[in-house]
Amino acid sequence: MPEEALSIVRQVFEAMESNDPDTALALYHDDVEWHPAEDEPETATLHGKEAVVGLLLQWATAFDDFRPKPLEFIDGGGCAVVPMRITGRRRGSGAEVAIEETIVFWIREGKIAEVREFRTKPEGLQAAGLAGPQ
Numbered sequence: 001m002p003e004e005a006l007s008i009v010r011q012v013f014e015a016m017e018s019n020d021p022d023t024a025l026a027l028y029h030d031d032v033e034w035h036p037a038e039d040e041p042e043t044a045t046l047h048g049k050e051a052v053v054g055l056l057l058q059w060a061t062a063f064d065d066f067r068p069k070p071l072e073f074i075d076g077g078g079c080a081v082v083p084m085r086i087t088g089r090r091r092g093s094g095a096e097v098a099i100e101e102t103i104v105f106w107i108r109e110g111k112i113a114e115v116r117e118f119r120t121k122p123e124g125l126q127a128a129g130l131a132g133p134q
Contacts, residue, residue, distance in 0.1 A: 085098060
C-alpha cells in the first residue's frame with residue numbers, strides 16, 4: 001500500500017490543524033520512536049506515545065501560535081517525507097520564529113512507528129532511501 005504512509009501522515013496534520021490531538025495521537029504506534037535532529041539541544045531518542053506527547057506539549061508551551069505547516073508530502077513507500085515550515089512566537093518575548101525542516105515518518109501496522117527530524121529535504125530523502133548520499 002504505497003499511499004498508506006501519506007494518508008496516515010496527512011491525517012495527523014489535519015487533526016493537529018483542527019486542534020484534535022487525540023485523533024493525531026491515535027495514529028501513532030504505542031512503541032513509537034522519535035529521533036530529534038542531530039543539532040537539537042536534546043538529541044535523545046524518545047520512546048512511546050507519552051514521550052511524543054511530552055515533546056509536542058513542550059513545543060506548544062514554548063511558543064504562542066505554534067504552527068507546523070507541511071510544504072509537501074512525498075511518498076517513500078513505507079514512509080512519508082514531509083518538508084515543513086514551523087512558525088510561532090516565543091512565549092514571553094514575542095520574537096517571531098520560523099524553522100524549516102524535513103520529518104520522515106515510518107509506518108508499521110497502520111500507525112506511525114518511527115519519526116526522524118532532519119534539517120534539510122535532501123537529508124530526509126536520503127534517510128527514506130529516495131536519494132543517494134549527499
